[in-house]
Amino acid sequence: MPAKYLMNWIPAEKRWQAKYHGKLYRISAAKLGCPPTKDQSYMAANLWWEDKRRELDAADRPDPTLAALQAADGGRLTEQRETGEAAAAVLFVKRLMDGADVEPEVAALLAKHLPPVMRRATGEATSEDRTLRHHVGMWLMNLRASVNVGNMDPTRYASYRRHIEIFADWIGEGADVSALTAAKLEQWWAVLGQRITEKRYSPAYAKTNLMTVKQFIGRLVELEVIPPVSNLRSKRLAFHASPKKIETFTYDEMRQVFRQSSDVAKLYWLLMLNCGMTQNDISELEPGEVDWKAGTITRKRSKRKEQENAQTVRYVLWPETFALLKKFGNRKGERVLLTEDGTALVRYWLDDTGDHRSDAINGVWTRLMERLPMERKAMKDFRKTSATALEKHDRFSRFKDYFLAHAGKTLAERHYAGGDDDGLAAAVSWLREALKIPQLVG
Numbered sequence: 001m002p003a004k005y006l007m008n009w010i011p012a013e014k015r016w017q018a019k020y021h022g023k024l025y026r027i028s029a030a031k032l033g034c035p036p037t038k039d040q041s042y043m044a045a046n047l048w049w050e051d052k053r054r055e056l057d058a059a060d061r062p063d064p065t066l067a068a069l070q071a072a073d074g075g076r077l078t079e080q081r082e083t084g085e086a087a088a089a090v091l092f093v094k095r096l097m098d099g100a101d102v103e104p105e106v107a108a109l110l111a112k113h114l115p116p117v118m119r120r121a122t123g124e125a126t127s128e129d130r131t132l133r134h135h136v137g138m139w140l141m142n143l144r145a146s147v148n149v150g151n152m153d154p155t156r157y158a159s160y161r162r163h164i165e166i167f168a169d170w171i172g173e174g175a176d177v178s179a180l181t182a183a184k185l186e187q188w189w190a191v192l193g194q195r196i197t198e199k200r201y202s203p204a205y206a207k208t209n210l211m212t213v214k215q216f217i218g219r220l221v222e223l224e225v226i227p228p229v230s231n232l233r234s235k236r237l238a239f240h241a242s243p244k245k246i247e248t249f250t251y252d253e254m255r256q257v258f259r260q261s262s263d264v265a266k267l268y269w270l271l272m273l274n275c276g277m278t279q280n281d282i283s284e285l286e287p288g289e290v291d292w293k294a295g296t297i298t299r300k301r302s303k304r305k306e307q308e309n310a311q312t313v314r315y316v317l318w319p320e321t322f323a324l325l326k327k328f329g330n331r332k333g334e335r336v337l338l339t340e341d342g343t344a345l346v347r348y349w350l351d352d353t354g355d356h357r358s359d360a361i362n363g364v365w366t367r368l369m370e371r372l373p374m375e376r377k378a379m380k381d382f383r384k385t386s387a388t389a390l391e392k393h394d395r396f397s398r399f400k401d402y403f404l405a406h407a408g409k410t411l412a413e414r415h416y417a418g419g420d421d422d423g424l425a426a427a428v429s430w431l432r433e434a435l436k437i438p439q440l441v442g
Helices: 038-059 064-072 083-095 104-121 132-148 154-171 183-198 203-222 253-261 263-274 280-285 319-328 360-371 378-389 395-402 411-416 421-434 437-441
Strands: 008-010 015-019 023-028 296-299 312-316 346-353 356-361
Touching: 008 038, 015 038, 023 038, 104 296, 132 154, 132 203, 154 183, 154 203, 154 346, 183 203, 203 296, 253 263, 253 437, 263 280, 263 319, 263 360, 263 378, 263 421, 263 437, 280 346, 280 360, 312 421, 319 437, 356 360, 378 395, 395 421, 421 437
Parallel strands: none
Antiparallel strands: 008 015, 015 023, 296 312, 346 356
């Protein structure tokens, strides 16, 4: 979705500006607490301008609370539009302290309006925006900052944004965040269930959406923006996605693929079969993770690198894999494999027009699938093929999760196979013969 700008960016001054009712308003990126770039400050600028517009509009409107108080008080309070409701409340409190009588109608209005009025009068929450739109924007701005400093993958940010925007569209972006109650969360869970019934969402998609919404609401609770939501961790409000059928390659299918692939493409497929890699893993493979003499790769999976307990796995490369890696791989620099133009094989970036992804490996695969007279398969089926073969083996089944760099589902799986590099080497060696790799590549 293209970025939306409510103000104009002035590059030379590193600030935003907008004109309203003939007057120019400005705010710098520094004052917004953001880096001095358009891309990294526009969300905060949008939120600031929305607050400013509401403040300006409110100053031009008659105060309904003040009008009601004046009417109930028989018009004795002379202050009108210029005093505002906060000043009216303070004057009424002063009258009470002075022992003045207050009519029942006025007392009733005070009971209804005074608490929020006094919060404004004392300066609390004067700039706080209670709309869902505001807090979604603040949350996404924080997530985007995590992307900019490298703490979050852009695809994960894009998923968070997509799912929270679905929820915001349903509840209404202009809704007060006080609407985020236990009853509202349960209602959204029911809506997602209905969309599954209507085949609009898969259970897995609904599960991810609900997880995102719960995380967003949990943040507001932690910040004390809203009171605790009692069913936020309820196991009843959940979706259980049925495991999908695991798709794997047959030998004939792999033979067709390898026969029609270039040598560098064969290297991609071999890394997936030999090391359980994804496109991201291949793209982010670093020269220091390869032992160019022993023919091994030792690394964490790219998506788990930031996790302290992520598995670090040593893979012994098949002769076919190692030969092609030495042929095409860079032994210096940040990445072992690059495109012909010298760019990363898989790239993600955020700019003024939205989120972007470029995947050169997927492009090779897509063109290959268009040429081959076979049922379309996914690249991830390569690693699934190897993992499934290991799972079916009496001796090597315990290495399936370790091969995939997963933590393992049980305590036994995590400690029995984890760290057994010699055992994994034997399993991978067996895998080479089981998948007939020499015949595929030869």
